[in-house]
Structures are given as C-alpha cells and as structure tokens.
Amino acid sequence: MIRQANGEDLNELVEMERLLFGKGAWSKASFNYELTENPVSKIFLYQLNKQTVGYLGCWVLLPQIQITTLGVLPEFQNRGIGGKLLWHLEKLAKQLGVNEISLEVRISNRPAITLYQRHGFEILAKRRGYYQDNDEDAYLMVKEMDGE
Numbered sequence: 001m002i003r004q005a006n007g008e009d010l011n012e013l014v015e016m017e018r019l020l021f022g023k024g025a026w027s028k029a030s031f032n033y034e035l036t037e038n039p040v041s042k043i044f045l046y047q048l049n050k051q052t053v054g055y056l057g058c059w060v061l062l063p064q065i066q067i068t069t070l071g072v073l074p075e076f077q078n079r080g081i082g083g084k085l086l087w088h089l090e091k092l093a094k095q096l097g098v099n100e101i102s103l104e105v106r107i108s109n110r111p112a113i114t115l116y117q118r119h120g121f122e123i124l125a126k127r128r129g130y131y132q133d134n135d136e137d138a139y140l141m142v143k144e145m146d147g148e
C-alpha cells in the first residue's frame with residue numbers, strides 16, 4: 001500500500017536514503033524539514049506488511065509538481081514499485097489539475113531514466129555539474145499532463 005509519510009517515518013527514511021544515495025543522501029535535518037515544516041512537500045511511502053520499501057518525495061507547486069526524490073530498497077527493485085509510486089503521483093497530479101511534473105536525474109542513472117521515459121517523461125535539458133558530490137550533470141526531465 002501507499003501512504004503519505006509523517007514525522008514518525010523520519011528515521012526509516014533517513015536510513016533508506018543513506019543506503020540508496022550514499023554521499024549524495026539528504027541529511028536527517030533535510031528530511032525532517034520536508035516531513036514537518038515545508039508546506040509544499042509530500043513524501044509517499046510504498047509499504048509491504050508495514051515495512052517501507054520505497055518512497056517518492058515531491059513539491060506540489062501548482063500548477064506544477066517537482067519530484068525531489070525516489071528510491072526503492074535494492075532487494076525490492078525491478079518489481080514495479082518505483083513505477084507504482086510514479087502512478088500514484090500522476091493520479092494525484094490529475095486530481096489537482098497539474099500541467100507538468102518535472103525532476104532532475106543523474107545522466108548516468110539508466111534505470112531511473114528508463115523508468116521515467118516509460119512514464120512519458122522527456123529529457124528537456126542538461127544541468128551542468130548539478131550534483132556537487134562528483135560534479136555530475138543532471139537531465140531535467142518533464143512530463144506534460146495537459147489533455148490527459
């Protein structure tokens with residue numbers, strides 16, 4: 001099942017984020033801010049038997065949504081969980097009348113880029129040196145929602 005995260009999910013999210021993103025992980029303080037203070041932030045959790053195995057963070061900035069983070073625990077990857085989190089967000093976006101969902105992704109991150117392209121996201125531009133840990137470029141990917 002998918003549910004919205006709250007302050008009680010902080011430690012679990014920080015642990016997963018560190019495992020998945022290493023040096024580039026969001027800090028505990030950043031997650032805490034997203035969960036408890038940032039009014040435009042929503043984080044959705046994908047849970048199996050109450051264990052969180054995936055999450056998707058976004059900023060709802062109507063009429064747009066920006067995806068800020070997406071992760072699935074390694075042993076649960078390639079089972080469609082990332083895709084289900086994206087569908088969940090796209091359903092919400094339609095309900096809210098959003099016209100565009102955007103995100104940044106490392107240009108080396110083939111699995112993520114493939115997933116986003118399957119969901120109708122297109123590469124619009126490259127942001128040079130966007131990731132400070134290794135100076136990697138990011139693709140800006142956008143999905144237009146108009147007319148769907």
Ligand SMILES: CC(C)(COP(=O)(O)OP(=O)(O)OC[C@H]1O[C@@H](n2cnc3c(N)ncnc32)[C@H](O)[C@@H]1OP(=O)(O)O)[C@@H](O)C(=O)NCCC(=O)NCCS
Pocket residue numbers: 020021069070071072073076077078079080081082083084104105106109110111112114115118
């Ligand atoms: C990106 C991520 C969230 C995807 O989650 P997931 O649950 O594995 O996603 P799904 O199972 O729904 O889909 C994975 C897709 O990636 C594709 N894929 C997997 N490994 C791949 C590879 N090495 N090269 C290209 N595509 C690949 C598969 O084709 C699959 O698409 P399909 O099922 O439609 O064929 C997950 O891999 C992850 O957490 N990665 C580490 C963190 C990360 O990079 N997050 C994205 C930040 S923008």
